[in-house]
Amino acid sequence: MKKKKTSRKKKKFSKKLLLIPFFFLFVLFSFSAFARWQFSEIVESRKTDMAKLPKGVKAVLSASSSAAFRVPILMYHYIEYVKDKNDTIRQSLTISPRVFDLQIKTLKDDGYTFMTVSELAIVLDGKRELPQKPILLTIDDGHWDLYTDILPILKKYHVKATAYIISGLIGGSDFLSKEQLEKVIQSGLVEIGAHTVHHVGLAYKLLPVAEYEVKTSKKQLEETYQIPVVSFAYPGGSFDVQAENVVKEAGFSLALSTIPGIKQSQENRFFLYRIRPGYRTGKDLLTYLQQDRFRPW
Ligand SMILES: [Zn+2]
Numbered sequence: 001m002k003k004k005k006t007s008r009k010k011k012k013f014s015k016k017l018l019l020i021p022f023f024f025l026f027v028l029f030s031f032s033a034f035a036r037w038q039f040s041e042i043v044e045s046r047k048t049d050m051a052k053l054p055k056g057v058k059a060v061l062s063a064s065s066s067a068a069f070r071v072p073i074l075m076y077h078y079i080e081y082v083k084d085k086n087d088t089i090r091q092s093l094t095i096s097p098r099v100f101d102l103q104i105k106t107l108k109d110d111g112y113t114f115m116t117v118s119e120l121a122i123v124l125d126g127k128r129e130l131p132q133k134p135i136l137l138t139i140d141d142g143h144w145d146l147y148t149d150i151l152p153i154l155k156k157y158h159v160k161a162t163a164y165i166i167s168g169l170i171g172g173s174d175f176l177s178k179e180q181l182e183k184v185i186q187s188g189l190v191e192i193g194a195h196t197v198h199h200v201g202l203a204y205k206l207l208p209v210a211e212y213e214v215k216t217s218k219k220q221l222e223e224t225y226q227i228p229v230v231s232f233a234y235p236g237g238s239f240d241v242q243a244e245n246v247v248k249e250a251g252f253s254l255a256l257s258t259i260p261g262i263k264q265s266q267e268n269r270f271f272l273y274r275i276r277p278g279y280r281t282g283k284d285l286l287t288y289l290q291q292d293r294f295r296p297w
Contacts, residue, residue, distance in 0.1 A: 117172035201238030260294035
C-alpha cells in the first residue's frame with residue numbers, strides 16, 4: 001500500500017514538474033507581447049493612411065506642379081543587425097549595415113550629391129541651384145544605431161544625412177545617449193531635425209498638445225546642443241492642417257511626411273515626400289530612383 005501511495009505522489013509531483021516549463025513559456029510570451037505592444041507605440045505606422053490626409057494635401061498630390069524639383073529623400077529607421085529574430089516590427093523597419101553601405105556606395109559611384117534637408121530649403125527658397133543628381137538621407141527616431149552603425153558608414157563615404165530626433169527620448173534604453181548624439185553632431189555629417197518630444201502623431205490632436213510637442217522639441221534640441229533646428233518630421237507621417245500651421249509658426253523652414261513621392265516644391269514644402277529604399281542596391285536601387293510613382297512599402 002505504502003509503495004502505491006508514494007508512486008501516486010510521484011506521479012502528481014512529476015505532473016507539476018511538467019507544468020513549470022509551460023509556466024515559463026507563458027511568462028516569456030506575455031513579456032514579449034507587452035514589449036512589442038509598447039514598442040509599437042514608438043515606431044512608424046506600416047501604411048501611410050492616405051484617406052486621412054488633409055484636403056489641401058490631397059489637392060497638391062493630384063496636381064502636377066511645374067516648379068517641382070525631382071529630389072529623392074530616402075527614409076530610414078534602423079540600420080543594424082536585429083538580434084531578436086521574433087521582433088517582426090523592428091525587422092520590417094530595419095536594413096542591415098552591409099546593405100546601407102552598398103546603397104551609399106551605389107549612389108556615390110553613380111554621381112549622386114548628398115544634401116541635408118536645410119540645404120534643400122535654400123534651394124526651395126530660390127537662393128541656390130539644385131546640384132547634379134541630388135539625394136537626401138533621412139534617419140528617423142534617433143536610435144543608438146545612428147551612432148554605432150550609421151555614422152561609421154557616413155564617415156567612410158563622407159556623405160551627409162539628416163536625423164530626426166525625439167527630444168524627450170534621448171538617453172532612453174533604445175535611443176542615443178546625450179553623449180552619443182553630441183558625437184554624431186560633432187561629426188559635421190549629420191544635421192538634426194525635430195520629431196516631437198514623445199513621438200506623438202499630430203493628426204486630430206488638441207492644439208496645446210500639438211504646440212507643446214512641436215515647439216518644445218525644437219527648443220530642447222536647440223538649447224541642449226546649441227544647433228539650429230530648421231526641419232521637422234511628422235511622427236508616423238501623421239499630420240493635419242493644424243499640425244502644418246503649428247510647424248510653420250514654430251519657425252521650421254520645412255517638414256517631412258511619409259507620403260511616398262519624389263517631387264518636392266513650395267506646395268509640399270511642409271509635407272515633403274519620402275521614399276523607402278528597402279534592400280535595393282546597385283542597378284535595382286538606381287532603377288527604383290528613376291520611377292515616378294512610389295508605393296508606401
Ligand atoms: Zn518616428
